[in-house]
Amino acid sequence: GYWSGKVSQAELLRAGAELRARHWTLQRDLGVDLIPSNDFSFYDRVLDTCALVGAVPERYGWSGDRVDLDTYFAMARGSQGKGRDVTAMEMTKWFDTNYHYIVPEFRPGQTFRLASTKPLDEFREARGLGLVTKPVLIGPVTFLLLGKAKAARFDRLALLDALLPVYAEVLRSLAEAGAEWVQFDEPCLALDRTKEELEAYRRAYGALARRAGGLKLLVATYFAGLEDNLPTALALPVHGLHVDLVRAPGQLAPLLASWPADRTLSLGVIDGRNIWKADLAERLAWLERARERVGAERLWVAPSCSLLHVPIDLELETRLDAELRDWLAFARQKLGEVVTLARAVRDGRQRVAAALDANARAVAARRRSPRIHNPAVTQRAAGVTERDLRRASPHAARRQQQLPLPLYPTTTIGSFPQTAEVRAARKKLHDGQMTQPEYEAFIEGQIQKTLTLQEEIGLDVLVHGEFERNDMVEYFGEQLQGFAFTEHGWVQSYGTRYVKPPIIFGDVSRPRPMTVRWSRFAQSRTARPVKGMLTGPVTILQWSFVRDDQPRSETAKQLALAIRDEVLDLEAVGIRVIQIDEPALREGLPLRRDEWNAYLEWAVSVFRLATSGVKDATQIHTHMCYSEFNDVIRVIEKMDADVISIENARSGSELLEAFKEYRYPHEIGPGVYDIHSPRVPATEEIVGALREMNRVLDDRQSWVNPDCGLKTRGWEETLASLKN
Ligand code: GLN
Ligand code: ZN
Secondary structure (H helix, E strand, O other), X not given: OOOOOOOOHHHHHHHHHHHHHHHHHHHHHHOOOOOEEOOOOOOOHHHHHXXXXXXXXXXXXXXXXXXXXXXXXXXXXXXXXXXXXXXXXXXXXXOOOOOEXXXXXXXXXXXXXXXOOHHXXXXXXXXXOOOOOEEEEEOHHHHHHHXXXXXXXXXXXXXXXXXXXXXXXXXXXXXXXXOOEEEEEOHHHHOOOOHHHHHHHHHHHHHHHHOOOOOEEEEEOOOOOOHHHHHHHHHOOOOEEEEEOOOXXXXXXHHHHOOOOOOEEEEEEEOOOOOEOOOHHXXXXXXHHHHHHHOHHHEEEEEOOOHHHOOOOHHHOOOOOHHHHOXXXXXXXXXXXXXXXXXXXXXXHHHHHHHHHHHHHHHHHHHHOOOOXXXXXXXXXXXXXXXXXXXXOOHHHHHHHOOOOOOOOEEOOOEOOOOHHHHHHHHHHHOOOOOHHHHHHHHHHHHHHHHXXXXXXXXOEEOOEOOOOOOOOHHHHOOOEEEEOOOOOOEEEEOOEEEOOOEEEEEEEOOOOOOHHHHHHHHHOOOOOEEEEEEOHHHHHHOOEEOOOOOHHHHHHHHHHHHHHHHHHHHHOOOOEEEEEOOOOOOOOOOXXXXXXXXXXXXXXXXXHHHOOOOOOOEEEEEEOOOOOHHHHHHHHHHOOOEEEEOOOOOHHHHHHHXXXXXXXXXXXXXXXXXXXXXXXXXXXXXXXXHHHHOOOOHHHEOEOOOOOOOOOOHHHHHHHHHO
């Protein structure tokens, strides 16, 4: 509302204050002892940190004392008008989550200064409600490591000395205002680090500890274990350390073995990344072990990480059946678990016996439930052999049998504009204002129109446009067994964008074909090839809440078998080109490099399982979109798709660099323009991009396509761009 001018700044600020008050009191009422503050954000906490330390790139023309709200939003979203025409700062995924943060921009010699009083303001605001909170800051080392140097390459950690005084100033103001603890989020300390980086940690916290003025500092890590960084973490002169035991339970033993006296240990024992009830008996055993070593008064019980990554409240889900609901815990319920565990460690198990009993029953019931287990699925998955992962012939031989196409064939990535009209039709069907046949006729009309336009433009391989899909994961989840959906289970993706990930609770199977009806219709209306369009197993897995009672690779394998059947059904009705999208493959990479190979191995093999059932003559495409492609470039060949289309327009030169050293042997369509912008690329510009590509790819392997699906675009710019 504020962005579109419907809500005033005062109203926006008031709404923020109301939300903070609501969530603080919610936590207090649930029995949480030490409540965090400064975890609220109008856009993103890394962006808040940029504002805090005055790290505003020059193009925003900011020279004020404090970073004002409009500068802040301009950094987040770009801005046109009001005397400003600037692009947004880059956005990228927060570790291995589907949440995006704003990437700080650094340059050599940059200076910092305190440019926001947000942590202090919110601490005081909570004090006004009678709460002494624990302000949470993104730690200085993680902040620098998350940033990028836009111009020349330089060592971002060289900025540490300039940055630390600003943090010290924040600490001083918080100490004066009566804070006791301050938390520094340092997830980067749980990742692979060089000696120099570990040294930066010692330097940073040595300096902050000296300037803490009586405050107690807590360093928080999450998403991975400390592993070889444990000695560094223990050597930091701080009062407390938070670790994620859900992701890395193995770190408890070494941690306790060398735990320093008088240090507070915050154990993250409730999963902040998934929606299952915890097995409280197991978690309590961890805590009791820690209590013996650390002492009850220095042991904290906490969620593993921020609860940003789970939906708020299970109570809102009135449509989930009672059995399934009893297996779940959203943020609010997770805090209940934290409090129950804390009482059990502090006052003994008998004080919370009823809660522990109910939990044990729910956990056991889930394990035993026949709804989870489908013997036919597990048997089939167990029976998969090497042979099922291989196509009959290598790509070069397959190519001879696949459909003939001109050099530089043109195509698109799948979706066409999802207009208000398309969304309205889906809503009408959902609300019963449109019958199923009416809706299907509407979708057929959209497909027909899109096919005709593609023929007129002269594209070689057509698509049906994906008008029947709300979302590329939900659409498949809704048709597969083993999935459940929430009504209000939104989690933030970025800014004001939220996603509602499906829940995979049981063995996955496909009762009937999912896309064949639409693909067959589309192919019957044109003489040109129409691509079948599916979402791949890794992406479905990655963008869902996944069951935690079996390895992710096992669930991915079941998904792959379901997709494999769909691929074969498409082939059987005469679809000659089938694309299986895997945009989330890169994002699934584990945070620690020593786990990459194991992940890539199963990710590649489930993709191959999904796609290898077809005849040589059927052309398999895949699509990926992310800029950090180079990490996985060699893996892509192993996926053995005939054609891959990738995002390239915004990171073009990087990719071409990679192809100089490495010759990709199959066919490839590096996107020739950026679909995230309404801008229409000129023909010469596209020809220029193709000539660049042509330096590292040969004529017979190059495709011409936009860099992602067109669903977020308008028709006008879409048609103009495709013509060019
Ligand atoms: N086929 C999908 C589309 O065109 C791909 C989306 C994606 O890569 N995220 O929308
Ligand atoms: Zn894409």
